[in-house]
Amino acid sequence: MGIRKKNKNPPILSHEFIIQNHADIVSCLALLLVLGLLFEVTSHVAGLFITVQHNVTISTNEGQEELAVNYFHHGPKDMATVFFYMLIAIIFHAVIQECLLDKINRKMHLSKIKHTKFDESGQLSAFYLLSCGWGISILLSENLMSSPVNLWEGYPHTLMPVAPPPSRFQMKFFYISQLAYWLHALPELYFQKAKNEDIPRQLLYISLYLVHIGGAYILNLNRLGLVLMVLHYFVELLFHVSRLIYFSNESRQAGFTVWAVLFVIGRLLTLSLSVLTVGFGLAGAEHQGPDLTTGNFNMPLIRVAVLAGICATQAFMVWTFINVQLRRWREFQQQLRKSAPPRSSRPRRDRGGPNAINGALGNVPDSPRTRKEKSS
Structure with a gap:
């Protein structure tokens, strides 16, 4: 993620190379567009990407002075600006x-x-x-x-x-x-x-x-x-x-x-x-x-x-x-x-109380009296 330290040199133009160096590659591309403004041949094309397009100048009268106010509206050239x-x-x-x-x-x-x-x-x-x-x-x-x-x-x-x-x-x-x-x-x-x-x-x-x-x-x-x-x-x-x-x-x-x-x-x-x-x-x-x-x-x-x-x-x-x-x-x-104590670790006096319902005593060993009744 981001600009990372490279422990190995992957093959040029491989997926790993692009991922590791994507910030440098994008920076070079953006710099080329900025440098395009310095030359008259490419300044018009570079300006489409860098400057905001579709501007309109409207003159307004305030008192005795005439002021020119710049406005912008949207248009297809905005796609180039969004890309930059x-x-x-x-x-x-x-x-x-x-x-x-x-x-x-x-x-x-x-x-x-x-x-x-x-x-x-x-x-x-x-x-x-x-x-x-x-x-x-x-x-x-x-x-x-x-x-x-x-x-x-x-x-x-x-x-x-x-x-x-x-x-x-x-x-x-x-x-x-x-x-x-x-x-x-x-x-x-x-x-x-x-x-x-x-x-x-x-x-x-x-x-x-x-x-x-x-x-x-x-x-x-x-x-x-x-x-x-x-x-x-x-x-x-x-x-x-x-x-x-x-x-x-x-x-x-x-x-x-x-x-x-x-x-x-x-x-x-x-x-x-x-x-x-x-x-x-x-x-x-x-x-x-x-x-x-x-x-x-x-x-x-x-x-x-x-x-x-x-x-x-x-x-x-x-x-x-x-x-x-x-x-x-x-x-x-x-x-x-999960954090509640297991039922087997609870005190014996609670096993027959009102909370011992819905099969709560199913795994509890029989008492001596119960065994005697079964043998008879």
Whole structure:
């Protein structure tokens, strides 16, 4: 996982060689794209990968001055940008693994299964923490938290602002980064040598992230998608941080209880905001009907499809959550039975008490009086 020390030199271009050196290979590829900006012949092609595309400049009059404000909208050129930042995500993944997680793992001496889960939680904790902070800053700068009406007012939200103010994060770049991160998780299954039985589960949740984030981006539901991502990422961050704390000290499990409560609240808020925005807000909007030129996808069929997808995903998550909690409860009950003292070691005076039912005395030796009655 990540950049590792090589004890042997595998054949060049073999699977082991690519896995051991994947971070260096990806770094060279990303560097070539950056160097392409230095030459006029290749600068245009390299710019498609590195810079954010599909910008629009709109002039506005404020007082006696005319200001030019830059906006961005989505388009096919975004695929090249997502590819480049997917390479950057692979590099950051390797750096976090090498510089932080591997050093901690060597000190904790975890088992192989816990080692894999610790690495997964460590990587996702860093990503969720960065995404939550970034998303909250966008929500505050765009003043989207002041009223729920802002989630659907002015739809379609095709133009994503860049400035002013200069400190405002770019909404478009946030979505580009999110898509790039979850796309990078696909080759990481190969680089991390994921087990065959774990690949379907990982492919499922990676696909769910890509479909929902990409759907919000393409359908111009940027504001609703941003709010739901921040809400979901915060709950997931708490879970993975709690798991990291649990691996360091197994007696510390209070975080899982808090996460379980917030998980249910998060699902309810997700459904409420989705129904409020898509089912009521967009349904009562002034502009109805599809219009590709303006990016308007506000039509009953698409609204029903969006709500059905969100509800199905939330139901699947709740079903998985319930199954996990039931499995943990059964495992806890089994541990209690194993830790309980055996029946043969209990005091003799308890063998004939009211608890001796359902065959509890089946393995207890007969008393002398019983033997005498049998002989007669």
